Amino acid sequence: MDYFLYKDGELQAEDCAVAQLAQTYGTPLYLYSRATLERHWHAFDNAVANHPHLICYAVKANSNLAVLNVLARLGSGFDIVSGGELARVIEAGGDPKKVVFSGVGKTVSEMEMALELGIYCFNVESAAELEQLNLVALRLGKVAPVSLRVNPDVDAGTHPYISTGLKENKFGIAMEEAEAIFLRAHELAGLEVKGADCHIGSQLTEIQPFLDAMDRMLGLIDRLAEKGVSISHLDVGGGLGVTYDDEVPPQPSDYASALLERLAGRELKLIFEPGRAIAANAGIFVTQVLYLKQNSEKNFALVDGAMNDLIRPSLYSAWQNIIAVNPRQGDTLNYDIVGPVCETGDFLGKDRSLVLESGDLLAVRSSGAYGFTMSSNYNSRPRAAEVMVDGSAHYLVREREKIAQLWQGEQLLP
Ligand SMILES: Cc1ncc(COP(=O)(O)O)c(C=O)c1O
Numbered sequence: 001m002d003y004f005l006y007k008d009g010e011l012q013a014e015d016c017a018v019a020q021l022a023q024t025y026g027t028p029l030y031l032y033s034r035a036t037l038e039r040h041w042h043a044f045d046n047a048v049a050n051h052p053h054l055i056c057y058a059v060k061a062n063s064n065l066a067v068l069n070v071l072a073r074l075g076s077g078f079d080i081v082s083g084g085e086l087a088r089v090i091e092a093g094g095d096p097k098k099v100v101f102s103g104v105g106k107t108v109s110e111m112e113m114a115l116e117l118g119i120y121c122f123n124v125e126s127a128a129e130l131e132q133l134n135l136v137a138l139r140l141g142k143v144a145p146v147s148l149r150v151n152p153d154v155d156a157g158t159h160p161y162i163s164t165g166l167k168e169n170k171f172g173i174a175m176e177e178a179e180a181i182f183l184r185a186h187e188l189a190g191l192e193v194k195g196a197d198c199h200i201g202s203q204l205t206e207i208q209p210f211l212d213a214m215d216r217m218l219g220l221i222d223r224l225a226e227k228g229v230s231i232s233h234l235d236v237g238g239g240l241g242v243t244y245d246d247e248v249p250p251q252p253s254d255y256a257s258a259l260l261e262r263l264a265g266r267e268l269k270l271i272f273e274p275g276r277a278i279a280a281n282a283g284i285f286v287t288q289v290l291y292l293k294q295n296s297e298k299n300f301a302l303v304d305g306a307m308n309d310l311i312r313p314s315l316y317s318a319w320q321n322i323i324a325v326n327p328r329q330g331d332t333l334n335y336d337i338v339g340p341v342c343e344t345g346d347f348l349g350k351d352r353s354l355v356l357e358s359g360d361l362l363a364v365r366s367s368g369a370y371g372f373t374m375s376s377n378y379n380s381r382p383r384a385a386e387v388m389v390d391g392s393a394h395y396l397v398r399e400r401e402k403i404a405q406l407w408q409g410e411q412l413l414p
């Protein structure tokens with residue numbers, strides 16, 4: 001079941017008309033579907049129901065408090081990469097004991113915060129970070145639970161900017177060095193080795209790279225066991241792709257059963273860090289056509305949403321489906337859907353065949369992940385509003401920024 005679908009010729013978000021929501025809250029606007037978030041989370045959780053596991057939603061995909069709260073109420077864990085994300089998880093009612101902390105550049109104060117809150121595990125990404133964490137833990141009289149993020153050198157076959165598991169990427173510890181660093185972690189009094197971790201990239205549409213990574217990780221776990229280091233969980237990261245266009249990524253159930261088969265009866269607890277697969281298709285971005293404009297080469301639809309609101313098309317040449325909220329009859333034209341930002345790269349989509357008039361509403365699909373969280377105030381544009389739809393109810397879960405808020409906290413020179 002799709003929670004964003006046309007009914008009587010107009011786009012719905014669950015049981016609400018998108019046009020009505022746009023009128024109520026204004027545009028540009030992010031809309032999220034609670035039912036879709038829940039369905040996607042359950043798809044992961046059910047897929048591994050018979051095996052010890054923890055689903056740690058990757059907060060970076062969408063860190064709106066209401067989104068986190070929906071998942072926290074399901075009992076989700078969270079994968080964070082900063083103190084800010086940890087604070088949001090706590091604010092949203094998430095359980096710190098189900099938090100894993102990833103990221104290559106954790107600061108001392110972030111380590112302190114996470115230790116004080118008693119998170120589930122630190123995913124340590126370098127030997128230097130390991131030493132630092134040990135010192136911080138000893139100073140606080142704590143023992144930090146750690147997992148080492150290993151770079152399995154697997155080609156995820158995804159966009160180079162979002163591939164993370166290759167040797168040339170900054171992430172993780174090289175497989176050749178992993179054993180020695182695990183042994184070092186095992187010796188340090190401020191640390192307790194719990195797990196091994198990998199994350200090879202985002203928007204993967206094939207299972208094979210995940211399996212290759214897992215085989216390498218299981219080989220490492222076996223070698224460590226021989227040396228007296230026992231690993232109780234394997235964190236397989238996130239990365240499962242979604243349908244933006246015509247990709248057919250594996251379902252969480254197929255992905256999980258392939259992984260479980262590889263585990264071959266081991267009792268290793270599995271941790272998953274899905275972000276996009278939970279949030280992307282639980283959200284749409286709604287924008288209004290301000291002006292139509294033609295030149296000898298192109299038809300442009302100038303809309304009130306821009307690259308500062310949704311940067312994926314500009315940054316990764318990502319293709320996201322753009323549909324009319326109330327489709328019109330008539331002859332289509334090929335439009336570039338562009339925003340008001342002063343950059344040639346400011347587009348939401350190119351060559352989209354649509355029938356448009358100014359004032360029309362457009363929905364950019366699959367915008368629930370890496371949409372609002374990657375937005376900025378570039379061109380001093382206020383950030384979009386965010387609304388959670390829940391059946392026929394809808395809640396403003398973040399107000400549109402006001403122009404006067406944009407310089408709050410800044411100071412003129414004396
Ligand atoms: C360590 C880590 N875990 C999880 C994720 C979430 O990835 P995705 O949104 O592709 O599931 C990311 C982002 O790629 C990540 O860097």
Ligand SMILES: N[C@@H](CCCC[NH3+])C(=O)O
Nearest residue numbers: 060162202203312369370
């Ligand atoms: N932000 C990226 C994915 C990066 C994942 C974070 N490691 C995207 O929109 O596709």
